[in-house]
Amino acid sequence: MDIDNLVRMANRIGDYFAAYPDQAEAQAAIAKHIQMFWTPQMRRELLACVAQGSEGGETHGLHTLVADAARKHLAQPATTGG
Amino acid sequence: MTIFREPDYGTPKRTSSEMVTLVIDGDSVTVPAGTSVMRAAELAGTRIPKLCATDSLEPFGSCRLCLVEIEGRRGYPASCTTPVEAGMVVRTQSAKLAELRRGVMELYISDHPLDCLTCSANGNCELQDMAGVVGLREVRYGMEGRNHFDKASAVAPDVSNPYFAYDPAKCIVCNRCVRACEEIQGTFALTISGRGFDSRVAAGTNQPFLESECVSCGACVQACPTATLMEKSVIQMGQAEKSLITTCAYCGVGCSFKAEVKGNEVVRMVPHKDGKANMGHSCVKGRFAWGYATHPDRITTPMIRNTIDEPWRKVSWEEAINHAANEFRAIQAKYGRGAVGGITSSRCTNEETYLVQKLVRAAFGNNNVDTCARVCHSPTGYGLKQTLGESAGTQTFESVLQADVVMVIGANPTEGHPVFGSLLKRRLREGAKLIVIDPRSIELVKTPHVQADYHLKLMPGTNVAIANALAHVIVTEGLANEAFVAERCEDAAFRQWKEFVSRPENAPEATAAITGVPAEAVRGAARLYATAGNGAIYYGLGVTEHSQGSTMVMAIANLAMVTGNVGRMGVGVNPLRGQNNVQGSCDMGSFPHELPGYRHVSDSTTRGLFEAAWGVSIDPEPGLRIPNMFEAALDGSFLGIYIEGEDIAQSDPNTQHVEAALRRMECVVVQDIFLNETAKYAHVFLPGASFLEKDGTFTNAERRISRVRKVMPPLAGMADWEVTCALSKALGYPMDYAHPSEIMDEIARLTPTFHGVSFDKIDALGSIQWPCNDEAPDGTPIMHVDHFVRGKGRFMLTAYVPTDERANKRYPLLLTTGRILSQYNVGAQTRRTANVVWHAEDRLEIHPHDAEERGIADGDWVGVASRAGDTVLRATVTGRVQPGVVYTTFHFPESGANVITTDNSDWATNCPEYKVTAVQVVKVSQPSDWQQRHRDFSARQQAYLKGQRQPGKDRVDA
Ligand code: SF4
Ligand code: SF4
């Protein structure tokens, strides 16, 4: 899917949870939200973008809070299903 | 079956803890204090003749037909206006009373045409009945005196309203219509003009009905005891033979109707007096705009085609369904199991919606199912679940009658939910306070006998800032209901929230710069809501359809919790649902992450339950949401879709994006009653059935499950649930049901909140509000009474995050959208009725200031452009909108309102941000490019419907 769009959606989720003073809580909540509502394919693409960012590549503007949340809490989905 | 007439007790029911016993015609009767003698008599089985009284209206005491004798009292008091007293001894029949009543009737009849045999009310006329009851045999005054009906004096009937006629010659000036318009509808369109003999009913300022402020709700027609105000359909077809109780298929009020029929033809739809959602009232849509069901545009034969650039081919049901199934299976074989999905609609019954998600989950084998609630109330589902624990409104509609202060946020009840709007207005006339939070001056802000105490006219997109400011005032001024919060809510979350809203950036003085609302007004409104007694919040799509829709829903729940306004009559959090079955379609598991009853697909216990019942394994991962489906289609990974009753090409934002996605798909199957905009992109068309053609249930905004009953056979031969079953069977997953009631039985078995629901039970109780199970066998009118569904209520933080859609140099105005009373959503139904006399086109409302700056005059054609696209509409220059804001409705496809709206969406649910689009408006002289293309494309698709190919124009993209 259009990665810019996915990043925009992820950042918006991040914007909401950023209000929570406890960063760890916010990150866990961001990851949980994405886990609950995004398809495996969308999560895979987001994780790929995060990984790319970790290696100094293009992040498409993904906020650090969201990238950290994904790195820490978002598991690579099994390959089954779309 | 015969026609069902509800008893009329003459005067409204009174409730009182004090009971009064009296004697009527020798029998002892006990009734609540305040009851009229007339009602008491009727309850005891004694009918007193009456004309000006009816139990939907307060008594008026003008006809003098209901006279009785009361021991110890002089004269003959009117029983309708006389309240019962303890020990009263009443006589309803005597020689003297009979003589007096005959005298009254004689006077009436002497000025009434004696054409009963040819009158449209023949067989259903109270005047006729009363003449019979009092034994009128002659009219001593003759019929030649001064009158209103003979050739010389009769005034021509007013037939300006498309649905009912007013024939003053038959009027007995009983005032029932005037009172109905005031008390029930709250429009005050009617008066009695003139005096004595000259008095007659007048609409507006003696205007034809159509030109007056009449909103055609039909309450006056219903109240009229004679043929004076009469449905044109009855005038044309005569009185019906039988009646059935069913539910309106338009808005989320879910009015109960008596469909009066002759054979298979509807004669009229009459609001059902015992319907608990509407209590005998209706609006112009449900009452009159049902003619679309038999409109010639209905498609009644299945059709298929290979590409959308070729004519349709009419085929048998079998061929169409097999073709669709083969296509879906081929796409899955080629691109994977997840390459297909389905969309259900809030216009479908619960049973139909349930079947579509079952087909997607069991036969397609994925979770790619979504419903149109995605684009309206998905944030309600999310936000209320997070805070209160259940994705539903907390009250009954009737609850508003006990509210002391009502806050209406981003909703326009008198247009969008008219019957609730009337109920609300009634409560406001009784003295309840009103706070309106809306960028526009909606009707409620100022309407006869109603004026908002506060109208917080905020800039679109700043709801959350206002809600936080309200909370700030409540918390910092010590107005919180600490006892309620301590007992009912999570402490840590509350303390965190309290700290958050108390911050200076949430003070109304600080948010004023964002919202444009003066701090004093916000402070006043907050104090009023927190301290006036029962506080009830009603909200609509002006809350949900924002990038912070879910945040705002949670902010609303926070406000209700912090003031203790949850869990009893008169309070609560009340989402006004757009369509009749928004609540139901969400309940039925049509979201891609949830099984029926709002249980996440990753929950293995729930999955196990459904897997055992369905005999398949269910994908534990969430599927695609509607906007994700479009993205995936453009990606080439989602290529087949089964759409039941939904018109995404018109109703979803960024039309050109949607059209491109649809064009990309290999198999689009549309099941609908008309060739809607989406069907123009379809490869298989399966003709659907209207609500008059099927059995099932709808669940309204109060969680009330009501029956939809079949009054005529499906025009295309199959009901929608049967079509889904057939498609599933062709896909190799047979579903066997003999009747929709069996589908409901399955839902009840598998869903804890529905355990007690069945068609039989609904028939017995009239309607049921879920949860309905062992703990609540008769349903649950008010939720969260002793504790929240999630245990303790949870305050959620709601920081204001401005939307990306901001006014800028290029697009300096903010467009917001809404609907109008007479038209319904995409308009596919109402545009095909006489309702177009009220609203034949979508217009752009623009403030005089902004109009002048652009040289725009009322009625000019204006181009409206956003970053997504542009369209052309006619301008209405009005102060209803504030400077910097423009507004339009979206009922006509050619308006292209959604060509302009963007794909910005709610962070939690992807509900599109319809309510805020940055636009520029300029005066133009011709339609937009999109409109021209759309016109060509539509003409071409219409031709394909007739099986023609237009020469020379082989492919026209819209
Ligand atoms: S139709 Fe409704 S609004 Fe119109 S006059 Fe009658 S009661 Fe009033
Ligand atoms: S129009 Fe009907 S309801 Fe109204 S005053 Fe005349 S008879 Fe009564």
Ligand code: SF4
């Ligand atoms: S559209 Fe809504 S208010 Fe009007 S009759 Fe139907 S359910 Fe009732």
Ligand code: FES
């Ligand atoms: S019915 Fe009582 S005065 Fe008319």
